[in-house]
Amino acid sequence: MHYLNDSAAIFKSIADKMPPDGIVEKADIRAFFDELLKLTKGLVIVDFIDTANWDVIEKYELLDDGLLDLTWHDYREKEERPEEKEVREVVFPGDRHALALYVDSIKPISAPNVAIFLINSYSKTEKEIRALYSKGADEFHYEDGSFFEKRVVRRNSGVLEFIDFHCAPIYSLALIPKRTGIKSYDSRFILYKFNCEQCLARLEKVSSALHGLDLRDRDEISAGVVTARRVFEFLLKVECCYAGLEVTKGYSGMLLGDLITVVKRGKDEKARAELGRIAELANNYAHDTGKPVTKEAAFEVVDLITNYVRKLHITIGR
Known part of the structure; x- marks a missing residue:
């Protein structure tokens, strides 16, 4: 299947192999992201509950304690001419833009020819988020973005990161296949x-x-x-x-x-x-x-x- 033209079919094939109630085990979640990103080359839509959205997941990391980190854009290893970097930093000022959450479960929502996946997380307090990201950082800033999402901006060894942390145990993320007509609303x-x-x-x-x-x-x-x-x-x-x-x-x-x-x-x-x-x-x-x-x-x-x-x-x- 083509990673872009057959995006809906790829999502459906993955959903068909999942339990109807979704997955919670870390090994299953890793296998899910491994397969999804391999088959789609990361070209998926990530919609947030507040209608913000991404158009790609460049990579993911799931730690043994359940911390899931999804990278939207990572410019650390990308070659950029000075003028390109200057223009890019107007929109993406960081070296890495990501989201993170302590994942609870991923649930498939299937239709005859397409599927989407909903993700929820565990609750984390401001104190816990600060402790997680401020340690070892040269610079650290915490923004109280909304009830379900906080923003962490940190610089460590010269690397500037923007991380949106989903801190409420609600289904706040949807993974959507490309070219289905499903809008963020x-x-x-x-x-x-x-x-x-x-x-x-x-x-x-x-x-x-x-x-x-x-x-x-x-x-x-x-x-x-x-x-x-x-x-x-x-x-x-x-x-x-x-x-x-x-x-x-x-x-x-x-x-x-x-x-x-x-x-x-x-x-x-x-x-x-x-x-x-x-x-x-x-x-x-x-x-x-x-x-x-x-x-x-x-x-x-x-x-x-x-x-x-x-x-x-x-x-x-x-």
Whole structure:
């Protein structure tokens, strides 16, 4: 297959060999990138959840601790005339431009003749990112780009690097074949909708488990609601990214109360009341309040959260 003309077929052939739930093992992820970059010569589209995008992956590195580094452009070994370098540095001022994340999983999304791949990561704090990249650097600068992405600029032994670090455990990257007509805005909707669909799948498991519990299984009932609460926190963080809402803490520091305070701004009274009810019920089950633990209340909070997710899913699809 031709690395460019048959890009869609290459993606589909790789996806067909993957488990439907995707890959998580480092050996599988390395094999995935080895094959993808070999067959496409790195000519793939990388779309970000904020509609930014790349047109190539020059190389990748996956460390044993899960740190995945994708290089967009590396000029260190490229021959450039002085005038070429001067023009290039207007757009790409660094010696290397890359992104990095601690990879969790890569999931295929397949259609009859094409496939794309979605990537998510683990959360990292500003302190952890600084510690990772500032050590040994001659110069170091950290930029708080967005809720899900931070920028690191560092110079080490004369090499200037720009690294966009994806620090939120959401599906924020899509690998897209060339010449399919899929635009960055399409990828944005795909990523946001997929994050919502993951929430709905998790909530369905909670609901199914609750149906099988006895009225006296209070710890298990509470555990189900706590799981639903975590799903809701995740969903509200996705909404913050989607709506471009300003947050005051890092991903791990934003808890349910913080998130509701942010997202309820601009919502109508009915939506604000629903958010308040979810918080009230979720808190009752997350702490030792001494209040009754019932399946009815557990189902109420799970249903309220599920409906909230569905509404956001519909909003994203408009």
